[in-house]
Amino acid sequence: MAERTCPYAVLAEFDAPRALVEGAGTLRGDGWRIETFSPFPLDGLGDAIGFSDRAVPVAVLVGAVLGAALIFAIQAGANLDYPLDVGGRPLVTVPGFLLVTLECGILGAVLAGIGTMLARNGLPRLHHPLFNAERFSLASDDRFFLAILVDGDADRAHDARAALWRCGAVDVVDVGEQLVA
Numbered sequence: 390m391a392e393r394t395c396p397y398a399v400l401a402e403f404d405a406p407r408a409l410v411e412g413a414g415t416l417r418g419d420g421w422r423i424e425t426f427s428p429f430p431l432d433g434l435g436d437a438i439g440f441s442d443r444a445v446p447v448a449v450l451v452g453a454v455l456g457a458a459l460i461f462a463i464q465a466g467a468n469l470d471y472p473l474d475v476g477g478r479p480l481v482t483v484p485g486f487l488l489v490t491l492e493c494g495i496l497g498a499v500l501a502g503i504g505t506m507l508a509r510n511g512l513p514r515l516h517h518p519l520f521n522a523e524r525f526s527l528a529s530d531d532r533f534f535l536a537i538l539v540d541g542d543a544d545r546a547h548d549a550r551a552a553l554w555r556c557g558a559v560d561v562v563d564v565g566e567q568l569v570a
Contacts, residue, residue, distance in 0.1 A: 397518040397566035398424075398536040399549040400525065401558035406431050409533035412556035413437040419552065422538045426519075426528040448505035449498045456497020461490045518566040536564070 403409040406427065413425050414437035425438055468480045507513070519525050519536060528534050535558075537549040546563060553561045 392567050394565035394567050395541040396539050396543055396546045396563060397541075398538050398564045399546050399553060400519060400522050400534055400536045400562050400564050401553035401556070402524060402527075402560040403533040403535065403557070404559050406533055408557050409535055410434050410437050412535055412553070412558070415556055416535070416537065416552060421549065421552065424536045424538065426525075426534040426536070428529050428531060428533075431533075442509065444509055445502055445505050449502040452501025453494045453498035456500075457490050457494030459497075460493035461486055464489065518564055522562055522564050524560070524562075541566075 401412070403412065409425060409427065410431055410433050413423060413434065416423050417437065417439055423438060425434060427434065464486045465481045472480050474480075519534075524532065525534060535553070535556075537553065539545040539549055550561050550563075
């Protein structure tokens with residue numbers, strides 16, 4: 390199989406967190422599709438990149454409610470199908486089912502949250518094209534990176550390089566994605 394490379398993104402390196410946040414806000418305001426990478430959370434970066442996705446918290450709530458309701462229904466159904474009358478107590482009692490219901494609610498919340506997070510992040514992706522950039526490993530150490538996604542358009546890559554230099558980048562490199570034909 391022949392492999393060929395097409396432009397994936399233009400990656401800029403910043404040496405200060407404030408420069409990354411300001412650059413991200415500027416570029417997003419100009420209409421660029423961007424991704425940012427930082428070794429630690431930055432105040433204001435979520436607003437700068439326009440992050441407003443609330444899918445994970447909603448999924449956690451739904452998972453908790455469904456998990457708790459499902460296990461409560463299973464316990465109640467088992468007690469009604471196979472009744473065991475002990476001292477005239479009711480067959481379906483909330484205090485008797487509470488511990489397992491709580492645990493399964495937590496389990497449902499965790500599984501729904503992790504599943505939604507993985508799906509929204511497009512994971513598992515075993516290799517990302519940005520890993521091919523020489524200095525990108527510093528994103529987990531002490532550098533801040535911003536990528537403008539160009540999706541194979543060389544003309545957009547040229548404009549993206551110019552926009553990144555205007556934002557005060559220390560270094561700008563092109564990142565290609567290998568395509569298998």
